[in-house]
Amino acid sequence: MLALLFEYSEDGALMRLIQNALLIVFAALPALAIAQSPAGTPAFDPKSLRGTQEGQITEVLTIGSAHLSQLEKKPTAAEMDSLLDKLETFQPSIITHEGLSGEQCDQVERYKARYAGIFEDYCWDTEVVEASTGLTVPQAMEAITATFSDWPTAPSPAQRRKLASLFLAANDRPSALVQWLRLPVSERRLGDGIDQPLMDILGKVESWPNETVAIGVALAVRLGLERLYAVDDHTADSIQTAAGPEFAEALQAHWSSSGAETVPAITRYYAAQADAAKTGDYLGLYRIMNEPETLRVFIEFDYGRAIKMSGDGLHGRRYVAWFEARNLRMVANIREAFGNAPGARVLNIVGASHKGYYDAYLDQMSDVQIIDALAVLK
Numbered sequence: 001m002l003a004l005l006f007e008y009s010e011d012g013a014l015m016r017l018i019q020n021a022l023l024i025v026f027a028a029l030p031a032l033a034i035a036q037s038p039a040g041t042p043a044f045d046p047k048s049l050r051g052t053q054e055g056q057i058t059e060v061l062t063i064g065s066a067h068l069s070q071l072e073k074k075p076t077a078a079e080m081d082s083l084l085d086k087l088e089t090f091q092p093s094i095i096t097h098e099g100l101s102g103e104q105c106d107q108v109e110r111y112k113a114r115y116a117g118i119f120e121d122y123c124w125d126t127e128v129v130e131a132s133t134g135l136t137v138p139q140a141m142e143a144i145t146a147t148f149s150d151w152p153t154a155p156s157p158a159q160r161r162k163l164a165s166l167f168l169a170a171n172d173r174p175s176a177l178v179q180w181l182r183l184p185v186s187e188r189r190l191g192d193g194i195d196q197p198l199m200d201i202l203g204k205v206e207s208w209p210n211e212t213v214a215i216g217v218a219l220a221v222r223l224g225l226e227r228l229y230a231v232d233d234h235t236a237d238s239i240q241t242a243a244g245p246e247f248a249e250a251l252q253a254h255w256s257s258s259g260a261e262t263v264p265a266i267t268r269y270y271a272a273q274a275d276a277a278k279t280g281d282y283l284g285l286y287r288i289m290n291e292p293e294t295l296r297v298f299i300e301f302d303y304g305r306a307i308k309m310s311g312d313g314l315h316g317r318r319y320v321a322w323f324e325a326r327n328l329r330m331v332a333n334i335r336e337a338f339g340n341a342p343g344a345r346v347l348n349i350v351g352a353s354h355k356g357y358y359d360a361y362l363d364q365m366s367d368v369q370i371i372d373a374l375a376v377l378k
Contacts, residue, residue, distance in 0.1 A: 045364075046364055046365055046366045047363070047364060047365075047366065048366075049366035049367075050366050050367070050368075050369075053342070053366070053367050055342060055343050056342075056343035057343065057367060057368070057369045058338055058341075058342060058343055058344055058345075058346065058367050058368055058369065059344075059345045059346070059369050059371050060334075060338075060345075060346045060348065060362055060368050060369065060370060060371060061090055061092070061345070061346070061347050061348070061370075061371040061373060061376060062347075062348040062350060062355050062358045062359055062362070062370075062373065063087065063215070063286065063290060063347065063348065063349055063350075063355075063373055063377075064286075064289050064290050064295065064350065064351065064352030064353075064354070064355030064373070065211040065215065065286070065289070065349055065350065065351060065352060066211070066273065066285070066289065066351075066352065067210065067211065067351055068209055068210050068211050068214055069208070069209050069210040071273070071277070072277065073277035074209040075209075075214065075276070075280070075282050076280070077214070077218070078280075079276075079280040079282050080214050080215065080218070080282055082282070082283040083215065083282055083283045083286055083377075084215065084218055084219055084222065086283065086376055086377050087215070087219055087347065087376065088219065088222055088223065089376065090345060090347060090371070090376050091223070091345055092219075092223070092225075092344075092345045092346060092347035093223075093225065093341065093344045093345055093346075094225075094229060094337055094338050094341060094344050094345070094346045094347070095216050095219060095220055095225065095228050095229065095346075095347045095348075095349065096228065096229040096230070096231045096333075096334050096337055096346065096347070096348045096349065096350075097174060097211070097212040097216045097228050097229070097230060097231070097232075097348075097349050097350070098211075098212070098231070098232045098330075098349065098350045098351055098354070099122075099174065099212055099230040099231075099232050100118075100122045100123055100230060100232050100233075100234060101171075101172065101230040101231075101232075101333075102137045102140070102141065102170040102171030102172050102230075103137065103138075103141065104230075104232075104233065104234070104235065105119060105122070105123035105124070105137070105171050106137045106138065106171070107235070108123070108234065108235070109123070114238050114241070115234065115235060115237060115238060115241070116241050118234045118237055122232070122234055123171065124171055124173065126169075126171055128197050128201070129168050129169050129171075129197075129198065129201070130169065131197075132165070132168075132195050132197050132198050133165055133166070133168070133169040133193065133198075135166070135169040136169075137169070137170055137171050139169070140166050140167075140169035140170035140171075141170050143166050143169075144163070144166050144167065144170055147162075147163055147166065148226075151226070157183055157184070157187035157192075158191070158192040159192075160179045160180075160182060160183050160187075161179075161180075161183070161187070161189075161191060161192035161193060161194045162192045162193045163179050163226075164176045164177075164179035164180050164193070164194060164198075164202070165192070165193030165194055165198055166193070167179060167227070168198055168201060168202075172227070172228075172230060173201065173205045174205070174212050174213065174216060174217055174228045174230070175226075175227035175228050176201075176202060176205070177202060177205045177206055177213065177217050178217055178220045178221060178225065178226065178227055178228060179226070179227075180202050180206075181206070181217065181221045182221055182224070211349055212228070212349065215349050216228050216349050219347070229333075229334075229337040230333075231330050231333035231334050231337060231348070232330060232333075233326055233329035233330050233333065234326070235329065236322050236325035236326040236329060237322070237326075239318060239321055239322040239325065240318075240322055243313070243315065243318050244313075246312070246313055246315065247313070247315045247318060247319075250309065250311065250313065250315035250316070251306075251315065251319055254305070254306055254309060254316065254319075255302075257305075259301075260301060263297060263301060265293050265294050265297035265298075266297060266298065266301065268288065268294075269288055269289065269294055269298075272284060272285045272288045272289075273285055283377065286377060287374065287377050287378075289352050290352070290355065290373040290374060290377065291374065294352075295352065295355055295356040296356065298352070298353060299353070299356050299357075302353070303319070303320050303323060306319045306320055307320045323357070324357070327354055327357035327358065327361060328361060330350075330354065330358070331357075331358060331361040331362055334346065334348060334358075334362070335362075335365065342367060355373075
């Protein structure tokens with residue numbers, strides 16, 4: 001019909017007016033469709049842009065982990081090798097971990113009344129490092145940015161030592177350890193910004209029995225990456241602070257309530273944890289930990305029950321609000337970490353209770369393809 005109008009018109013000006021009018025009508029059709037959708041339906045779904053991007057989509061793999069430092073029997077480096085071998089096949093260029101950034105630690109230290117106890121619980125005091133380097137956290141972050149703007153493909157040992165000192169000054173100890181371990185053993189020595197107090201800190205970090213070091217740092221060194229990205233967030237803890245002491249009491253009662261021993265997926269997980277302690281099969285433990293059924297059951301048993309809690313204050317709902325806000329901010333930090341690396345492969349290492357939320361929130365984004373953890377760990 002449009003073709004006939006255009007073909008047989010003798011009045012070009014009139015037809016241009018008609019053409020413009022039709023274009024306006026056609027452009028308005030999606031909006032009209034949205035207007036007729038059920039009340040409360042979002043006007044836009046970011047996923048609708050997925051697949052339209054220029055170039056390769058960004059692939060994101062989240063591995064849910066036990067907090068290894070809390071296990072009665074800590075895995076050895078050799079026992080983690082089979083897990084690292086699987087993750088290495090994914091070839092991530094960006095690795096994030098569940099730790100607070102130096103920037104957020106600097107923030108919560110300045111606002112201690114709002115974020116009571118967070119710096120003491122999750123951050124490292126910077127006094128010793130600042131005395132060694134002469135740098136505050138903001139100054140060190142600026143120096144790191146400047147260093148990477150002119151970072152060679154084959155940095156010298158002196159450059160790595162200097163960068164390690166800058167990461168320590170920025171309160172990013174895992175990234176400092178990545179630089180340190182990428183040095184030949186003979187070059188892990190004093191000089192170029194590393195003095196004895198900083199070397200002692202690096203030794204302590206290397207001995208940490210947690211997943212950030214055992215998985216994140218170890219894999220980054222294997223792959224030749226320069227750093228990790230800290231994406232945890234505890235600013236949402238202000239919800240707990242504002243809720244008052246009754247909140248903690250209600251949550252303790254919630255956590256201590258019985259019933260977990262009757263849930264098959266939960267008992268299976270703890271049996272696998274005990275087996276790994278005996279046999280060293282931590283790959284098997286991580287497979288069970290990252291099964292969708294395990295993730296769903298743990299979330300339902302904790303947050304699913306909490307949101308139904310009755311009583312004054314509705315503290316269960318406050319608890320869910322805190323965890324959702326925290327995960328949203330963590331995922332935003334992840335998105336920022338690969339924002340300037342479209343098409344990257346991103347590996348997130350995080351406590352298993354976060355993985356279901358990570359995948360759900362990341363799956364809302366336009367330039368993210370969620371990678372099946374079990375397919376990588378098989």
